[in-house]
Amino acid sequence: MTLLLDTHVWVWRLLEPERLSARATRALSSLENAVHLSPISVWETLVLVRRKRLSLEPDGPTWVRQALKRSRATMTPVTHDVAMRSEALDGFKARHPADRFLVATAIEHDFVLVTADEAMRRYKGVETLW
Numbered sequence: 001m002t003l004l005l006d007t008h009v010w011v012w013r014l015l016e017p018e019r020l021s022a023r024a025t026r027a028l029s030s031l032e033n034a035v036h037l038s039p040i041s042v043w044e045t046l047v048l049v050r051r052k053r054l055s056l057e058p059d060g061p062t063w064v065r066q067a068l069k070r071s072r073a074t075m076t077p078v079t080h081d082v083a084m085r086s087e088a089l090d091g092f093k094a095r096h097p098a099d100r101f102l103v104a105t106a107i108e109h110d111f112v113l114v115t116a117d118e119a120m121r122r123y124k125g126v127e128t129l130w
Contacts, residue, residue, distance in 0.1 A: 002034045003027060003129070004106045005073060006115035007041040007098060011054070014067050021130050024114050037073035038105050044098040082108050092123045 005013070012019040013028060020028070027033055042064055049060030056063035078101060085104035086097075094100045099120060106113040106126045113128045115121060121128045 001027070001032070002036060002109070002111045004036045004038065004076065004102065004109070004111040004113050005041065006102055006113060006117060006120065007044045008116065009114045010037055010041050010067075010071065010073070011045060014070065021116070024116075024130055027112075027114065027129055035071075035073045036076040036109075036111060037068075037071065038076050038102055039078055040098050040101040040105070042068070044096070076105055076109060076111075078105070079108070089123070089125060092125070093119055095119065 009020065009024065009028075017025065028035060045054065045056075045064060046060045048054035049056055054060075082101060082104045085108055086100040089100060089103055092100065092103060094103070099117065102113060102115075103120060103123060103126050105111065106128075111127075113120060113126050114130065115128055116130055120126065121130060
């Protein structure tokens with residue numbers, strides 16, 4: 001299975017793995033599963049740091065660079081098709097633009113989105129795991 005990490009899953013996996021569900025932990029630990037991360041998650045993480053909703057040491061950019069090196073995750077590009085799909089998610093009530101991009105990325109690449117987000121998990125157009 002090919003997994004796409006929601007931003008909070010990526011951060012929790014590195015800082016607070018106990019917050020992950022047992023099913024997500026198993027899936028992320030399995031070497032049979034490929035793990036992907038969108039640049040949107042990097043951007044969203046840095047936005048959260050700038051808005052002081054997330055504190056990372058020693059600072060956001062340094063933490064992100066180090067986390068990307070430690071993560072067993074392949075970068076998945078944000079393509080024109082993903083951008084267009086993000087605006088064609090009928091019935092998806094996203095709180096944040098990043099959520100639309102992550103759902104669109106999972107759909108475009110046929111990935112399973114690993115997320116605790118209820119709105120994303122309820123959206124019928126994307127396969128999720130939690």
